[in-house]
Amino acid sequence: MKDIGELIVKLKRVKRRDYKGTVYNFHCTPDENYFLNGILVHNCYKSNTSVGHNMPVETFKCIFNKLPHTVGQIAFGIGDLDGHPDLWEILWYCRENDYNPNVAPNITINGARLTDRDAGLLAELCGALAVSNYGPDICYPAVEKITGQGMKQVNIHQILSEESFDTCMQLMKDSKTDPRLEKLGAIVFLLLKPKGSRNKMTPLRDLEKWKQLSQYAFDNGVSIGFDSCSSPWFLDSIASHPNFETIAMSVEPCESACFSAYINVDGFFVPCSFCEGTLKDWGTGLDVANCNDFITDIWYHERTKLFRQALIEKKKGGDFHCPVFNI
Numbered sequence: 001m002k003d004i005g006e007l008i009v010k011l012k013r014v015k016r017r018d019y020k021g022t023v024y025n026f027h028c029t030p031d032e033n034y035f036l037n038g039i040l041v042h043n044c045y046k047s048n049t050s051v052g053h054n055m056p057v058e059t060f061k062c063i064f065n066k067l068p069h070t071v072g073q074i075a076f077g078i079g080d081l082d083g084h085p086d087l088w089e090i091l092w093y094c095r096e097n098d099y100n101p102n103v104a105p106n107i108t109i110n111g112a113r114l115t116d117r118d119a120g121l122l123a124e125l126c127g128a129l130a131v132s133n134y135g136p137d138i139c140y141p142a143v144e145k146i147t148g149q150g151m152k153q154v155n156i157h158q159i160l161s162e163e164s165f166d167t168c169m170q171l172m173k174d175s176k177t178d179p180r181l182e183k184l185g186a187i188v189f190l191l192l193k194p195k196g197s198r199n200k201m202t203p204l205r206d207l208e209k210w211k212q213l214s215q216y217a218f219d220n221g222v223s224i225g226f227d228s229c230s231s232p233w234f235l236d237s238i239a240s241h242p243n244f245e246t247i248a249m250s251v252e253p254c255e256s257a258c259f260s261a262y263i264n265v266d267g268f269f270v271p272c273s274f275c276e277g278t279l280k281d282w283g284t285g286l287d288v289a290n291c292n293d294f295i296t297d298i299w300y301h302e303r304t305k306l307f308r309q310a311l312i313e314k315k316k317g318g319d320f321h322c323p324v325f326n327i
């Protein structure tokens with residue numbers, strides 16, 4: 001289905017299913033992201049470049065049909081919307097297939113050159129969407145355009161680092177004053193991971209700044225979320241909050257390979273996107289596209305079990321920090 005006109009005609013027949021599923025430990029519907037009280041429990045980011053390759057749509061369908069039926073969301077990352085020639089077919093397949101019709105596709109975009117037509121398609125097909133913040137002139141009009149299509153869960157993804165701290169604060173202020181962000185769902189802060197040769201930033205490790213960030217959000221009613229990698233810092237930053245216990249219930253520390261899985265464009269599994277090429281003994285990861293059975297060959301593979309067990313033991317000991325990176 002490469003014809004966008006054909007897709008638009010079919011979209012007129014899309015109806016949101018009345019599905020109640022469980023994502024992590026929360027209930028949600030395919031039209032929603034996994035927020036509770038405005039706090040996000042998991043999100044990944046990945047630094048995309050214009051150089052690289054895509055997962056073919058045939059491989060995507062093959063993998064989709066091997067995943068367990070308990071899968072409720074698939075999160076896609078793309079820069080420019082024309083970065084993958086079969087993007088619409090892939091998103092459409094999540095919604096209309098005979099294997100697991102309860103999957104909500106979510107997507108992160110860069111917001112550049114977003115047309116009304118594409119905003120409409122995204123709003124129709126995706127349960128939630130995030131625009132990475134590449135500056136107010138690109139990000140804010142994109143948010144306005146998609147929320148204008150009636151989509152409710154439209155968020156902004158903002159890298160949190162020492163260097164971007166002021167941008168994070170400004171973004172929160174803008175969310176309360178800039179009319180283009182009037183219908184914004186939440187600002188989701190993604191803690192910088194010290195990885196990649198292009199990265200010149202450092203993770204935010206100043207607790208006072210964390211407190212400043214959280215306090216500003218609470219004081220000004222800014223809806224915020226964090227990736228699960230941020231959870232120990234966020235929890236420390238609100239330790240003296242009168243509703244700490246309630247807020248903490250909606251914070252899920254790292255759950256890679258426990259509630260979520262990362263599969264790269266070549267169809268290989270690693271616990272999270274940042275683990276790719278970093279985890280000792282994992283090589284290129286586990287081959288999902290060519291596995292016989294996802295549960296036995298991937299989910300209960302010896303390496304996955306060891307990673308999961310180590311993570312669970314660490315968390316039982318009260319250490320919620322990333323098991324892989326010093327963040």
Ligand code: SF4
Pocket residue numbers: 193228229254255256272273274275321322323324325
């Ligand atoms: S392993 Fe580390 S980087 Fe990956 S999701 Fe967990 S906390 Fe984040």
